[in-house]
Structures are given as C-alpha cells and as structure tokens.
Amino acid sequence: MKGSWIYFTATALAGILAAFVHFVVFIMVFFFLLLFLCKIKGFSKKNLFIISIIFFFFLIRSELVEKANNTEFAANETNFYILFQKDIKVDGDRLSAVSKELIRKEKIVISYQIKSEKEKKWIVENLKTGIACKVTGTLSEPSTATNVNAFNYKEYLRRNQIFWILKADQVNMSQCTSQKKTPFSFFQYVRENGIQYVQDHFPSESAPLAIALLFGERDYIDTNVLETYEKLGIVHLLAISGLHVGMLAGMIYYLGIRIGITRERMTIGLLLFLPCYALLTGAAPSVIRAVSMMVLFLSLRKWSIHAINTIDIISIVFLVYTFLTPYVIYDVGFQLSFSVSFALILSAPILLKRFHQAIPLLLATSMICQLAAVPIMLYYFYEVSLISIVANAIYIPLFSLIILPAIFLLFLLHLLLGTTIGVLIQPLNLLIMGMNDLARQLSLVPFAMLTFGRPSMFVMFLYLWSIPSFFSLWERIKGAKRFVQALLLPLSIMCIHLLGNALSPYGEITFIDVGQGDSILIKLPFGRGTYLIDTGGTIQFNSEEWKIRKKEFEVGKEVVVPFLKSRGIATIDKLIITHGDADHIGGALSVLKELHVKEIILPKTQEQSELEKELLTMAKKLRIPWDFVSAGDSWKGGETIFHVVSPQAGVEVERNNGSTVLFVKIGGLRWLFTGDLEEEGEKQLINDYDKLKIDVLKAGHHGSKSSTTESFLDQLEPKIAIISAGKNNRYGHPAEEVLTNLNERKIIILRTDQHGAITYFFKGETGTFSAVHP
Structure with missing residues (x-):
C-alpha cells in the first residue's frame, strides 16, 4: 500500500463533492477512478473494495454535516x-x-x-x-x-x-x-498579546511582517505592500506554511541538541509544541497541513515505521482533515496548500535527479509551484504573474535564509533581554524596507500580470487534466527539449483560455451592481471593443478622526475591477464618465490603476467636479488621453456606432443634466444610456431628437422622480427599462411615480437592487437577458 494513499484522497474528495456539489457527476467520477485503478494501476479487488468504502464513508459523513448545518435563531430576536x-x-x-x-x-x-x-x-x-x-x-x-x-x-x-x-x-x-478559558481561548489570548507585544516593541516598518510571520496575521501589513506581493506571486511567503513550520522546528531541534538535550526528548518536545504553535498562529489550513505533516513524520520516525512515505503522510493528513471538517475543501488556502504540496512531493525525485545546481533547482521548484497553483489562482483571482518564477527565486532564499530566522531569533531575544537588543532590529528593518522597495520596482514591470478571467467548468477540467499529465510525461522523459514539449500541454490550455475570452463571438452589456451608483460594461464580440460607462463609487462624508476607517469599502476596487478581471478584461478602450458625481466616478481611480485604459471620455460642460479633476490628474500621470464630448459626436467600434446625444455644447446646465448620454444599436436592440439625466435634460433631448425610438432605456438618476418622465417615455417608447440603484438606499430610489409610469406603459422593469447584475448576452442581432437573481 506504500504510495497508494494518494488514491484514497482522490476517492474521499469525490465523495465529499458528491454530497456538496452534484451527486450523479461525482458518482461517475468515482466509477472512472475505479476503472483507472483496476485497468491501469492494477489494484486488487480488496483494494478496490477499500476505495469504495472510503468513497461512501466520506459521502455519508458530508451528507450528515450538511444536514446538521442549520441555525436555531429566529430573525426577530433582539x-x-x-x-x-x-x-x-x-x-x-x-x-x-x-x-x-x-x-x-x-x-x-x-x-x-x-x-x-x-x-x-x-x-x-x-x-x-x-x-x-x-x-x-x-x-x-x-x-x-x-x-x-x-x-x-x-x-x-x-x-x-x-x-x-x-x-x-x-x-x-x-x-x-x-x-x-478553554485551551482554544487561552492560545487565542496569548496570540493577541503576542501581536500587541510586537506592535509595541518592533519598528513600524518591520512589525507588520513580524506579526504575519510569527502569528499568521496579515491585517497589519500595508495594503499596497500586500498588493505588490500578490502581483509578484510571492504573497504566500507572508502566510505561515511548510517553510515556516519546517524552519522553526529545525531551529528548535538543532538548538536543543546543541545544549545537550537528547534527540528522543527533542522529538517529544516538538510533538507537544507544534500543535500549540498551530493554535498560536491562528490555525489556518496551511498551518494545520504543515504542522500535521511534521507531527506525523516525527511520530513515524520515533516509532521506526518506514512503510509510509511522504506522499502517504500528506494523503493521511488530507483524509483526517477533510473527514473532520468537510467544508474546508472550499477554503482557497487549503486548496493552494495541498495542491502545491502534492505537486512538490511528487516532483521532488525528478527535481533532485535532474537539477544539481542551486539556481536551476530553485527556478524549477518555483515553476512547479506556480503551475500547480494556476487553476486555483485563475478561478479565484482571474490572473497570474508572469514574473513570479523569478520573484520566487529571489525572495524564497531571502525569506528562508535571512528574514524568517532573524525574526524568530529577535523576537525570542527581545522577550528575554528586552530593549537592549533594539540595535539588532535596525539592520532587519532596513532589509525589509529594501525588500519592499525592490518588490515595488518589480511590480512595475510592464505586463507583469496576465488576466485570463475565471475559467469555465470545461476549461477548468482541461487544466485539471493537463497539469497532472505534464508531471506524468516529465517523469517518463529526459532532456530539455522533451521537457519543453511536455510543458506545452498546460501552456496550450492557457492559450485556449486566454484567446477564448479575447476572440469570443459573443458580446455582452452588463449593468454591474455597484449599489447606489452606475457602472455599465459594453463588450463587443471578437475583441472589437470594450467600454465602461461609469465606475460606481462610495459617497464619503466628513467625520471625526477617530471614526475614520483604514479599510474603507471602495466600490471600484472591490466590485468593478474584480468583475472586469473575472471576465478576462485587462484593457478598456474607452472609460466613459457620464458626469462628476461620486456614485458615477468614485471608482475610476482604481480602474485606472488596475487596468489599461486607452482613453477617457467626459461630458463637455462648464465646470468640472473635484473628482473629475483628480481623474484627469491621474490620467496625465499615466499618459492616458481624454476627450470632452457633446451631442453630435460619435465613434465606431467594429461595426457598432456610438452616438453622443447629450449634453448640448455651450449650454450651461446643472451637473446631472450635463450627463453624457449615449445612443447605440447593439445585439439587435436600440439602447439609450442616460447617466443622471433629469427632466430638463430629457426635454432637451427629445426636442433635439424628436424621431428617436429605443428598445432599452437605462433609467436616469437611479429611477428618481425627477427623471424618466411621462413625455420622455411616450416619445422614446422603450420596451425595457433598467434601473441601477442600491438596495434599501437612503434616497428611496426608484420612486413610486417612476415605477407607476413604467408599469402603466407595460415596460419591463429590471432593477439591480432586486435582480443584482443584469446582463444582455448577444451574438449578431439576437441576444438574451439574464440576472444574478432572476
């Protein structure tokens, strides 16, 4: 059975997914696995029976957990x-x-x-x-x-x-x-006090990193630093994992032996210490995985059990962990920790056999880690770092040989000797500052990130097939040329994924749910154009200093940018700002920072808001051109012509009525995007374009009673009205009068506050509407 436990983990996972996701699909997966093990791996009937027992054991366990997962509270309790x-x-x-x-x-x-x-x-x-x-x-x-x-x-x-x-x-x-105090609360209490101790005694530049590496808490690290590390694909170094656990256990064991403690007593000491360490660091899945493997390894060595190898150890840990808490399979940290660890353990013999020098071995190891993580990273974060292999080759030795040991030792010495060792922290402080500066410079490398979008289930299946196939081929072949040929398999799937989004024959118009605000994506087929009308935004109110939050929700960063990246969008051909109100332009700076914007379109009005001025200052810094438009202007994207029908040039109007209004024919429908246009602007528009008829109206000003007037509706004759408003917003949008006007004319109403994001998918002249909450 040595080396066979990995198949038990696959069986257990199939059993859990059969309970949580789709029973029939994963029953079929289970039978294909049985067939593979019988015909290809030559498993005996006894082993196949054990595999079947494991599948149903985990299936039933997961079903029971799901059934028991409910609440006893009633909604009216106070x-x-x-x-x-x-x-x-x-x-x-x-x-x-x-x-x-x-x-x-x-x-x-x-x-x-x-x-x-x-x-x-x-x-x-x-x-x-x-x-x-x-x-x-x-x-x-x-x-x-x-x-x-x-x-x-x-x-x-x-x-x-x-x-x-x-x-x-x-x-x-x-x-x-x-x-x-319970054992859990005791260790949580010690952890909180340890974090506070580091905050009080370490310099502000190094304290956040020390807290992350000692106690597994990353909230103290500056957001910009975290984003930089994410772009480089090295953010895993800021989370406690096998590297940290192995380093700490090795240091403790070595120091214990050096001061005369026997190996047997040091092993027992580590077996007692490591579970406590897991609790002290927050018991994240990566920590539990690493600590459990270390404890199992030390236990087997102590009792001289050699029938279980490393792949069996991680497989046993997986089985025990998922049996106790089946829902943990949905944790992204769990998925990354186990997938990368499995890949490294399986490829270790090949790496050590074929790479004898440190730098090639480090680069190859980094590549294996990144490849194993690709499907998970694309599913959750939609993009991968193109320089992560090089960045990891630089930062892994830096962390493992200098940063980690230094932080562990300085923290211990500070506890023992107090501020007398403050002088020793300064070199570490300078190193951390230099390390962060280098990371910032590397993150500025053009095209450091490649945005793929979330893979479909079919593409995800191809990833999950191609990456193990690559490892299998690599194990059987030799030579650099053969290695590149094997690597072409997962790389070709990545190309299919990337080009599939860019060259799709389908287009879409999506009204993104940004709460009380507007943001509309227009994506033309075959990559002929990608346009974003407004970015949403959070209205900020002045408040006392103690009330100001460090991590304020920002809709551009938290909603708009992730949505666009999930669609595989990294470039915006035109960012169209209808007007300067915060709920339309507030998220624009985040869009400019995170995506490649080719041009900005703004309305040609008498005055600019402070937010518009900020946007243009950032655009100038990033060398993004902009243009002010008015009625009569137009541009072409593929075969689609975008017409600006408001505001009128040289006419002084209030900001809402100065909104950029667009008319466009897309997907067999005539659309009118009105921004915050109100009654005065509506009258001007239907007076200037008295023959204008449309199919879909984006209701002005979030359905306010000052917009979407009866005369406006009677002339335009829309069949569908889309209202972008926040759920339970303080303004009472949409107004009852507007809803009544629409209903009386039998106009279909779609609302982001009720339906979530609303999307029109089209191909050629036909398309269909869908919503997150139909």
Missing part, C-alpha cells in the same frame, strides 16, 4: 449573550468579531458602530478573546453575491457554521465578564 472568540477588529468607529451566542452555542458575526471615542478606547483596551457581554441588536442574513463571479459572503459564512450578522445597537460594557 437580546443576546455574546462570547467574543476571534477576529476582534476595531477600524475607525466599527467593531467586528466572530462570536458565540452562549445560550444557543451558535457562532455569529457581530458588527457594532462605536458611539464615542471613550467607548472605542475601552473596547481596544479591554475587549479580548474570552470576554462575554450582553448585547442588544437585530439579526440580518448575510448578503449573497449580486454580481457574476463575485465572492458569496453568505455561502462562505454558512460553510463556517454562521448564519447571521448581529447588527448591535448596544454593547453593555458594564456587564462584560471574563469567561473560564
């Missing part, structure tokens, strides 16, 4: 006794945490708007893991994804056995009490 467990975060005037309601023993996410600076100070100083408080508030269901390919927060929480967000009205601070 009084709770909350135990704060983990992820206690205070950002500006917002407190959030994962908690447990002590009466029903059910996990819940709490969100609380802090009422005063004094209260905030008390919370920061006193609210720790293990504190229980009486809380009043209302329960709300987590939001589901409202855009295609968007993160589904509700499903994420459900898989973590959380069904409600408690929006607290009041946290009774005077009745908060410390509960008896």
Whole structure:
C-alpha cells in the first residue's frame, strides 16, 4: 500500500463533492477512478473494495454535516449573550468579531458602530478573546453575491457554521465578564498579546511582517505592500506554511541538541509544541497541513515505521482533515496548500535527479509551484504573474535564509533581554524596507500580470487534466527539449483560455451592481471593443478622526475591477464618465490603476467636479488621453456606432443634466444610456431628437422622480427599462411615480437592487437577458 494513499484522497474528495456539489457527476467520477485503478494501476479487488468504502464513508459523513448545518435563531430576536472568540477588529468607529451566542452555542458575526471615542478606547483596551457581554441588536442574513463571479459572503459564512450578522445597537460594557478559558481561548489570548507585544516593541516598518510571520496575521501589513506581493506571486511567503513550520522546528531541534538535550526528548518536545504553535498562529489550513505533516513524520520516525512515505503522510493528513471538517475543501488556502504540496512531493525525485545546481533547482521548484497553483489562482483571482518564477527565486532564499530566522531569533531575544537588543532590529528593518522597495520596482514591470478571467467548468477540467499529465510525461522523459514539449500541454490550455475570452463571438452589456451608483460594461464580440460607462463609487462624508476607517469599502476596487478581471478584461478602450458625481466616478481611480485604459471620455460642460479633476490628474500621470464630448459626436467600434446625444455644447446646465448620454444599436436592440439625466435634460433631448425610438432605456438618476418622465417615455417608447440603484438606499430610489409610469406603459422593469447584475448576452442581432437573481 506504500504510495497508494494518494488514491484514497482522490476517492474521499469525490465523495465529499458528491454530497456538496452534484451527486450523479461525482458518482461517475468515482466509477472512472475505479476503472483507472483496476485497468491501469492494477489494484486488487480488496483494494478496490477499500476505495469504495472510503468513497461512501466520506459521502455519508458530508451528507450528515450538511444536514446538521442549520441555525436555531429566529430573525426577530433582539437580546443576546455574546462570547467574543476571534477576529476582534476595531477600524475607525466599527467593531467586528466572530462570536458565540452562549445560550444557543451558535457562532455569529457581530458588527457594532462605536458611539464615542471613550467607548472605542475601552473596547481596544479591554475587549479580548474570552470576554462575554450582553448585547442588544437585530439579526440580518448575510448578503449573497449580486454580481457574476463575485465572492458569496453568505455561502462562505454558512460553510463556517454562521448564519447571521448581529447588527448591535448596544454593547453593555458594564456587564462584560471574563469567561473560564478553554485551551482554544487561552492560545487565542496569548496570540493577541503576542501581536500587541510586537506592535509595541518592533519598528513600524518591520512589525507588520513580524506579526504575519510569527502569528499568521496579515491585517497589519500595508495594503499596497500586500498588493505588490500578490502581483509578484510571492504573497504566500507572508502566510505561515511548510517553510515556516519546517524552519522553526529545525531551529528548535538543532538548538536543543546543541545544549545537550537528547534527540528522543527533542522529538517529544516538538510533538507537544507544534500543535500549540498551530493554535498560536491562528490555525489556518496551511498551518494545520504543515504542522500535521511534521507531527506525523516525527511520530513515524520515533516509532521506526518506514512503510509510509511522504506522499502517504500528506494523503493521511488530507483524509483526517477533510473527514473532520468537510467544508474546508472550499477554503482557497487549503486548496493552494495541498495542491502545491502534492505537486512538490511528487516532483521532488525528478527535481533532485535532474537539477544539481542551486539556481536551476530553485527556478524549477518555483515553476512547479506556480503551475500547480494556476487553476486555483485563475478561478479565484482571474490572473497570474508572469514574473513570479523569478520573484520566487529571489525572495524564497531571502525569506528562508535571512528574514524568517532573524525574526524568530529577535523576537525570542527581545522577550528575554528586552530593549537592549533594539540595535539588532535596525539592520532587519532596513532589509525589509529594501525588500519592499525592490518588490515595488518589480511590480512595475510592464505586463507583469496576465488576466485570463475565471475559467469555465470545461476549461477548468482541461487544466485539471493537463497539469497532472505534464508531471506524468516529465517523469517518463529526459532532456530539455522533451521537457519543453511536455510543458506545452498546460501552456496550450492557457492559450485556449486566454484567446477564448479575447476572440469570443459573443458580446455582452452588463449593468454591474455597484449599489447606489452606475457602472455599465459594453463588450463587443471578437475583441472589437470594450467600454465602461461609469465606475460606481462610495459617497464619503466628513467625520471625526477617530471614526475614520483604514479599510474603507471602495466600490471600484472591490466590485468593478474584480468583475472586469473575472471576465478576462485587462484593457478598456474607452472609460466613459457620464458626469462628476461620486456614485458615477468614485471608482475610476482604481480602474485606472488596475487596468489599461486607452482613453477617457467626459461630458463637455462648464465646470468640472473635484473628482473629475483628480481623474484627469491621474490620467496625465499615466499618459492616458481624454476627450470632452457633446451631442453630435460619435465613434465606431467594429461595426457598432456610438452616438453622443447629450449634453448640448455651450449650454450651461446643472451637473446631472450635463450627463453624457449615449445612443447605440447593439445585439439587435436600440439602447439609450442616460447617466443622471433629469427632466430638463430629457426635454432637451427629445426636442433635439424628436424621431428617436429605443428598445432599452437605462433609467436616469437611479429611477428618481425627477427623471424618466411621462413625455420622455411616450416619445422614446422603450420596451425595457433598467434601473441601477442600491438596495434599501437612503434616497428611496426608484420612486413610486417612476415605477407607476413604467408599469402603466407595460415596460419591463429590471432593477439591480432586486435582480443584482443584469446582463444582455448577444451574438449578431439576437441576444438574451439574464440576472444574478432572476
């Protein structure tokens, strides 16, 4: 059975997916696996029987977990006794945490708007893991994804056995009490204090990295640094994994032996220490995987068991982990950790046999890691770094030989000797600053990232087939030429994926759900043009300094850019800004930073808003041309002509009525995109274009009663009206009067606040509408 445990993991995974995803499909996968093991691998009937038992064992286990995953709360409950467990975060005037309601023993996410600076100070100083408080508030269901390919927060929480967000009205601070510590809460408490210790005693430049590498908490790292590391494909170095666990265990073992402790006692010590270390670092899937493998390896060596090799060890860890928590298969950290580890273990004999020098071995190892991670990275993040192999070759030795050992030793020495070793931290501080500067320079390399978009299920299947096939071919062939030939298999799938998006015969018009705002994607077939009308935006209000949040939600960065990248879009031919209000232009800077924008279109009006001026300043810096347009202007994309029908040049109007209004025939339909056009602008438009008829109207100003007037509708005669508005928005959009006007004329109404993103897919002159929530 040595080396066969990997097939048990494939069987177990098929059983879990049969319960969670699609029973029939994964039953078929299971039978194909049986056929493969019988005919190709020559498994005996006994082993095939064991494989079958494992499949149904994991299937039943997962079904039971799914059935038991429900809530005992009712939506109308208002009084709770909350135990704060983990992820206690205070950002500006917002407190959030994962908690447990002590009466029903059910996990819940709490969100609380802090009422005063004094209260905030008390919370920061006193609210720790293990504190229980009486809380009043209302329960709300987590939001589901409202855009295609968007993160589904509700499903994420459900898989973590959380069904409600408690929006607290009041946290009774005077009745908060410390509960008896459990092993989990004790280690969480030590972790929180360790993080605070590093914050207090390490320089501000090196403290965030030290916290990430010592305690597995990346929230303290500057967002720009994280994004830079992501672009280079080296962000995994900031998460605790096998490299960190192996380095720490090796250092402890070596130091123990050097001071005279026997190998047997050091092994026992490590077996006791490593599980504690996993809890101290937050018990992320990558940590659990690495610690479990190390514990199993040390246990087997201690009791001289040699019948199990490394691939069997990781397979056993996989089986135990997924049996205890089947939902963990959906965790991206779990997927990356196990896929890369499996790939490295399976390819290690080939790497060591064929590469005898350090640099080629490092580059080859980096390439294997990146290749194994490609399907997962494309599914969740839609793009890959083209310089990640080189970046990893630079940064892996830097982290493993210098940064990690230095941080471990300096933290230990600081605990023992205090500030007397402060002088030793300065060289590390300078090195970290230089390392981050180098990363920034590397991230500026043109075309460092290649955007593919989320792969379809068929393309994902091709990836999952081609990458193991590459490893299999590489194992059997020799020589650089043969290696390149084998590598062409996964690379060809990547080319198919990339070109499939760029040269698709289908086009689309998508009204992205950006809440209370507008953002519309127009993508023409065969890559003939990609246009973005507005970018949404979050309206900012002035507030006291203590209320300002470091991680404020920004719709361009959090919604628009990820949606575009998920569609495989890295270039915008024209970014069309209808006018300068924040809910239309607020996300534009993020679009300019993250995507290649060829040109910006703005309305030719008398005045520019501050946001428009900021946009043009950034455009000048990035050398992006812009143009001011008015009625009568037009441009052509492929066979499609975009007509600007408003505003009139030289006419002074209020900002909303100065919106860029576009008329275009696409996919067999006539479209009118109106921005925030109101009654005055509508009258001017139908007066200037008295014969204009349309099929689809983007209702002006989010369905406000000042827009979409009866005379406007009567002349244009639209069949469909699309309203982009935020759910439960403070303005009451869309107005009842507008909905009545539309309904009286039997105009079909589609709303982003009810349906989520709305998309019209077309090919030639025919197409169909769809919505995230039909």
